[in-house]
Amino acid sequence: MKKFLSIGFVTGIIGQIIGTAVGIGLLAGIRALMGLAPKAEPAAVLGAALGIVGFMIGVGGFRDWFTWAKGEDTFEAEEFHDQPGIIRYWGYSLDHKVIGVQYGILSLLLMALGGTFALIFRAELAQTGMQFISLDFFNTLIGMHGMVLIISILLGISAMSNYLVPLLIGAKDMAFPRLNAFGFWLAVPASIVIVAAIFTGGFDTGWTGYPPLSARAPLGMQMFFVAVFFAGWSSIIGALNLIVTILRMRAQGMNMFRMPIFAWAVLATSLIALTATQLIGTSFQMVSFQRLFGMGFFDPAKGGNPLLFQHLFWFYSHPAVYVFILPGLGIISELLPVFVRKPLFGYKWVAMSSLGIALVGFMVWAHHMFTSGMEEYLRVPFMYSTLLVAVPTGIKFFSWTATIWQGRMRFATPMLFTLGAIIVFLLGGLTGPPLGTVATDLHLHDTYFVVGHFHDTLFGGYMFPLFAAIYFWYPKITGRRMNETLGKIHFYLMTPSFLVMTFGQMAVGLLGMRRRIADYDPAQGFQPTNFIVTIAAFLVALSILIFFINLFVSAKKGEVAKGNIWESRSPEWSILPSPAPEHNYAQPFNVVGDPYDYGLKGSKFVEIAPLQAVDQKARGTHG
Amino acid sequence: MSDSPAPAENKIMIASANPLFRKGLEKMVLGRYGKSTIVRATTTTSETLELMESWQPDLVIVDYDDKSISRAEFLHQFVAGDLPMKVMLVSLQASGAVVVYDRRTLTPAQAQDWLSTPQLAPQTEALISRRSFSMKHFVFAGVLVLVLTFLVDLLLSTTRLLPVQASLQAQPIDRLFDLEIIAISFLFSLIVVFIVYSLIVFRRKPGQEEDGAYFKSNNPLEIIWTIIPLSAVIGLSYFGAITLGQTRQADPAPLEIKVVAGQWFWRFEYPEYGIVSDKMYMPVDQQAKLTLTSMDVIHSFWVPEFRVKQDLLPGENLVRELRITPTLIGEYKVRCAEMCGTSHAYMESPVIVVSQTDFDTWVQGELAAIGTDPAARGERWASTNGCRSCHSVDGTTSVGPTWRGLFGKTVELMDGSFVVVDDDYLYTAIVSPNTQVAKDSIPNVMPQTYKDSLSDDQIADIIAFIKTLQ
Amino acid sequence: MNTPATTLEKRAYKIGTARVGLWLFFLSDAFVFAALLVSRFYLLGDKRPHLEQGLGLIVTSVLLISSFFMNRAEVQISQGNRKAFVTSTLITMLLGIVFLVGVVGFEWGLAPFGPADGVEGAMFYMMTGMHAFHVLTGVVFLFIILRNGIKGRYSPEKHWAVEAAANYWHFVDLIWIFFYPALYLIGTV
Structure with a gap:
């Protein structure tokens, strides 16, 4: 029992229960003392928020900072040692590799959950009429599917970035290991709160939460707001840590243009996540306060304007989609050279294109509002800026094509998913301009065409690269390879099914099927396509199930991975054993060449520093 | 860096396997630059590279003809470094020609030059032959791109992707779609053909373990494939702006229709005629100017055959406008295109495009219907104010109680009392629903705004209508 | 191996790293206030809320003066003057509390509108409330460094x-330098 109670996750949950009770009790108590009738909503909101704080206290998130506040010293993060075995993944670890895996597990869990929501409502949509669920439950499910998967994506990105960046740049860990752990654990109670939304009345707005509808939605809406607020902080904290790590912790000789390209992708992503995320928090806070205190930001009866919400919300949520895809595009650039055995074409341009996408991404948000009734003069300028994003994105595509051109490709599973990512993301990107051009968007906005477009971009920019990354680095994490046959089945089942799904969605969208509808008129002729889309969705889910089985079974039974199994020039493969050891590089390395000079005989990227360079080691790793 | 010597000294490195060459150069250099110079010599490629890296000489003199010093590897190391360094290429064979390059200013063309003249080490040989080899592939692939573009565009333009075109505004929009489809077909083909071509033609043959072709940058190419897409997107945007303008052309005397949306119904008011209807009749070939407003949350007006869409916002200062000129007689539907709550999926109304004569006939008919019978009027108000989206008239269970058999029924209230549904009960139920909530119903679902949006006469008409439903 | 020189170098580097982190945090937090500022102008346009100008001037002065003492405290401890550091920090803290009392106690109480009274009320209370929350956390940080400072x-x-605490305090002050004109000075009543 004592051992059970020493697990961070367990004490965290206890903390969350206590915090929730305190929050509810406080408000209920104060109101009772004042002789007022109890009101559920403020108590629930305070309960949810304090519950998350309680979890963080329980898991030990504040322990060391409290010690420092008292003026005492703590151990250095480098001296931290985890308990061996699986148990360390359930506790407050300061090791970036453990935290990376923790992020990954939570991400995959939420992926399964959000995906299951989709299977439920897709089953409902396979035929006209309502067969299994109520209208309100349908509306809650689509909103949950959206936001749960968005959180899953943010966590998956944190998983990849946290695990890989220190290894790729030659650091022992992240710049702020305690902050790293804090950022991860914030996402756990936040995920619990968002699931609670289903059980507190749900919400009918979809993941975008537009007022005035969100101002009058059931209590589940507030759970949604609280959860996203704290999940957003997790994202911001992670981004801050990554930027500092990349700027300050690179190995000797690794100037910015000799970093692995994934680090550039993470840098661009983190700059967006650090700044723009605050705006979804602020916009949700404003709706929440409108509900709680009657503050009429978005209420026309009080002089407010619902369009303000949309501006604030999309100012984050558009750059957010670049957060979702930039790391995955970085994975594509990172893996292609390894499997085609030639350099990444135009490294500097590719690196700059990530920053370019991030920058332009801040200037396009109102393309989500072309039909909103916003100021007319905004529509054309935002169309120009929106289409402009195709330029840095095109640079990446052309670079990938040139990298592949005349390459001697090795078709292992990670490469299959990388190729799949390129093709699927291409389709997603090509369906962007009809949406970005105002006149055609007037027809397409809020239809299934949009749904098809963003599923293509999200799978191409995130899901496929995520799978590629997992198949590629799984041996580095566990010391064993994932099963190639199952991997190929996963790929060959998922890719055509997914394409059928999204083509079907775009087809009915063009023909007039709106988004977020629980039912559709049989006279419109959408049923056959919807039926096919549902089948396709289930096949995608099946392929992912196969992936999960592979993931679990390979941990014990996978082929042992000895040495540099991919013949990668990257330091985590060329120097480290598998699994990667605690604190990564026992001896620092020097960068003596370019990262992607495959095909250049005798060239090396990194070399273990000679023993004379003792004073450099003492300085700690820096660039 | 490790220990660094006094900066004032010149560090010169001579790379040559030929001892006479080396000695001769050393003598010349020391004579030239004197005491402030340190000279070191190397004879093999690896020695050269190692010393270059660890010693960072200011100048490297390379024997251009020496086959044991690989140009490619030297060049690679030379351009990779940060600190200032010059290289002097001395060739005895090429009649004593000497070229000096500065690391910071070396251009790709110069580097190519350097690599491709007579020495012809095996690696460069392969490079050259691959270059002419590639040209043929570019041409083949290019042709395939054009062919696939044509095929994809053919497929997409012959498939009926869009609903029938039923408005004037749809025409420029559909033309823009056609243009976008061409662009999509081309770009798709461009990337897919080159990738698939390379995967097949340059595939690894069994037993082949060699790496791919070594090339990693080409700035002019990068600039080209930045400028061309940039121009294309500016062009597309410009064309898009023109198209948008075309959809917003305003006729001087349009038919005025005020569209009011609420959860979960549409109401159409024709101020010119004093008509309120739950169906939107439109005369063909005449522009209608829709004034759009919402009673509660954001909705969106959309008839797919007309293409254009516009959100409806609540608030008197947020009224919006949409102009539609229907061109095809027929029956369509307007369906709400912005998530608005429980019955969003079912929020629809008929949109009926008729000839001008038929439209006038309809108007006359509406004016007559409003006239005499309170129950008929009541039925009209019930349809145009959202009552029918929650109350059925035929006994079907819905969000609110059915009106069939409602009048005269005995109802148990939340406080346990029993009342008979009469005129007063119905009046209260409409204007102040929360004051008499029935036992098995949920408060706050029935909107509380009808006391403002319906006149007492209209309410009386509705009650009269309910009374007819037994 | 770790000589005293290399340990110092290592620590200096770490503080430099922490400094980058702190400024990135300010960048991020600034976006919250930027969003509120934009909202104020979007909703209120060229109108401003009915507020007590005298009171506004007083609380603003208090905050600006507190920043002066904050800077003094930082300079004093960097010169090793522990006693003066403690005094200056204490004054800063007290002025911060006076600011909070002035805004949340008086301004909020005296305002002719509440948070539910139109967009005027909504924006005023949200902006001053979020800012006051940051001042409060600043006071907490000052308490921590005060206590640790006393302990030597x-x-x-x-x-x-x-x-870090001083920079945070200046950051919060800077926010007010934007919020004060936006709420009290710009536009017509």
Whole structure:
């Protein structure tokens, strides 16, 4: 029992229960003392928020900072040692590799959950009429599917970035290991709160939460707001840590243009996540306060304007989609050279294109509002800026094509998913301009065409690269390879099914099927396509199930991975054993060449520093 | 860096396997630059590279003809470094020609030059032959791109992707779609053909373990494939702006229709005629100017055959406008295109495009219907104010109680009392629903705004209508 | 191996790293206030809320003066003057509390509108409320460095916490320098 109670996750949950009770009790108590009738909503909101704080206290998130506040010293993060075995993944670890895996597990869990929501409502949509669920439950499910998967994506990105960046740049860990752990654990109670939304009345707005509808939605809406607020902080904290790590912790000789390209992708992503995320928090806070205190930001009866919400919300949520895809595009650039055995074409341009996408991404948000009734003069300028994003994105595509051109490709599973990512993301990107051009968007906005477009971009920019990354680095994490046959089945089942799904969605969208509808008129002729889309969705889910089985079974039974199994020039493969050891590089390395000079005989990227360079080691790793 | 010597000294490195060459150069250099110079010599490629890296000489003199010093590897190391360094290429064979390059200013063309003249080490040989080899592939692939573009565009333009075109505004929009489809077909083909071509033609043959072709940058190419897409997107945007303008052309005397949306119904008011209807009749070939407003949350007006869409916002200062000129007689539907709550999926109304004569006939008919019978009027108000989206008239269970058999029924209230549904009960139920909530119903679902949006006469008409439903 | 020189170098590098982190945090937090500022102008346009100008001037002065003492405190500890550091920090803290009392106690009480009274009320209370929350957390940080300062934990070489708290205090003051004109000065009543 004592051992059970020493697990961070367990004490965290206890903390969350206590915090929730305190929050509810406080408000209920104060109101009772004042002789007022109890009101559920403020108590629930305070309960949810304090519950998350309680979890963080329980898991030990504040322990060391409290010690420092008292003026005492703590151990250095480098001296931290985890308990061996699986148990360390359930506790407050300061090791970036453990935290990376923790992020990954939570991400995959939420992926399964959000995906299951989709299977439920897709089953409902396979035929006209309502067969299994109520209208309100349908509306809650689509909103949950959206936001749960968005959180899953943010966590998956944190998983990849946290695990890989220190290894790729030659650091022992992240710049702020305690902050790293804090950022991860914030996402756990936040995920619990968002699931609670289903059980507190749900919400009918979809993941975008537009007022005035969100101002009058059931209590589940507030759970949604609280959860996203704290999940957003997790994202911001992670981004801050990554930027500092990349700027300050690179190995000797690794100037910015000799970093692995994934680090550039993470840098661009983190700059967006650090700044723009605050705006979804602020916009949700404003709706929440409108509900709680009657503050009429978005209420026309009080002089407010619902369009303000949309501006604030999309100012984050558009750059957010670049957060979702930039790391995955970085994975594509990172893996292609390894499997085609030639350099990444135009490294500097590719690196700059990530920053370019991030920058332009801040200037396009109102393309989500072309039909909103916003100021007319905004529509054309935002169309120009929106289409402009195709330029840095095109640079990446052309670079990938040139990298592949005349390459001697090795078709292992990670490469299959990388190729799949390129093709699927291409389709997603090509369906962007009809949406970005105002006149055609007037027809397409809020239809299934949009749904098809963003599923293509999200799978191409995130899901496929995520799978590629997992198949590629799984041996580095566990010391064993994932099963190639199952991997190929996963790929060959998922890719055509997914394409059928999204083509079907775009087809009915063009023909007039709106988004977020629980039912559709049989006279419109959408049923056959919807039926096919549902089948396709289930096949995608099946392929992912196969992936999960592979993931679990390979941990014990996978082929042992000895040495540099991919013949990668990257330091985590060329120097480290598998699994990667605690604190990564026992001896620092020097960068003596370019990262992607495959095909250049005798060239090396990194070399273990000679023993004379003792004073450099003492300085700690820096660039 | 490790220990660094006094900066004032010149560090010169001579790379040559030929001892006479080396000695001769050393003598010349020391004579030239004197005491402030340190000279070191190397004879093999690896020695050269190692010393270059660890010693960072200011100048490297390379024997251009020496086959044991690989140009490619030297060049690679030379351009990779940060600190200032010059290289002097001395060739005895090429009649004593000497070229000096500065690391910071070396251009790709110069580097190519350097690599491709007579020495012809095996690696460069392969490079050259691959270059002419590639040209043929570019041409083949290019042709395939054009062919696939044509095929994809053919497929997409012959498939009926869009609903029938039923408005004037749809025409420029559909033309823009056609243009976008061409662009999509081309770009798709461009990337897919080159990738698939390379995967097949340059595939690894069994037993082949060699790496791919070594090339990693080409700035002019990068600039080209930045400028061309940039121009294309500016062009597309410009064309898009023109198209948008075309959809917003305003006729001087349009038919005025005020569209009011609420959860979960549409109401159409024709101020010119004093008509309120739950169906939107439109005369063909005449522009209608829709004034759009919402009673509660954001909705969106959309008839797919007309293409254009516009959100409806609540608030008197947020009224919006949409102009539609229907061109095809027929029956369509307007369906709400912005998530608005429980019955969003079912929020629809008929949109009926008729000839001008038929439209006038309809108007006359509406004016007559409003006239005499309170129950008929009541039925009209019930349809145009959202009552029918929650109350059925035929006994079907819905969000609110059915009106069939409602009048005269005995109802148990939340406080346990029993009342008979009469005129007063119905009046209260409409204007102040929360004051008499029935036992098995949920408060706050029935909107509380009808006391403002319906006149007492209209309410009386509705009650009269309910009374007819037994 | 770790000589005293290399340990110092290593620590200096770490503080430099922490400094980058702190400024990135300010960048991020600034976006919250930028969003509120934009909202104020979007909703209120060229109108401003009915507020007590005298009171506004007083609380603003209090905050600006507190920043002066904050800077003094940081300079004093960097020169090793522990007693003066403690005094200055205490004054800063007290002025911060006076600011909070002035805004949340008086301004909020005296305002002719509540948070539910139109967009005027909504924006005023949200902006001043979010800012006051940051001042409050600033006061908490000041309490921490005050206590640690009294215990003698800071020296000219080792006072990163003071630098961080001081910069945070200046950041919060800077926000008010934007909020004060936006709420009290710009536009017509």
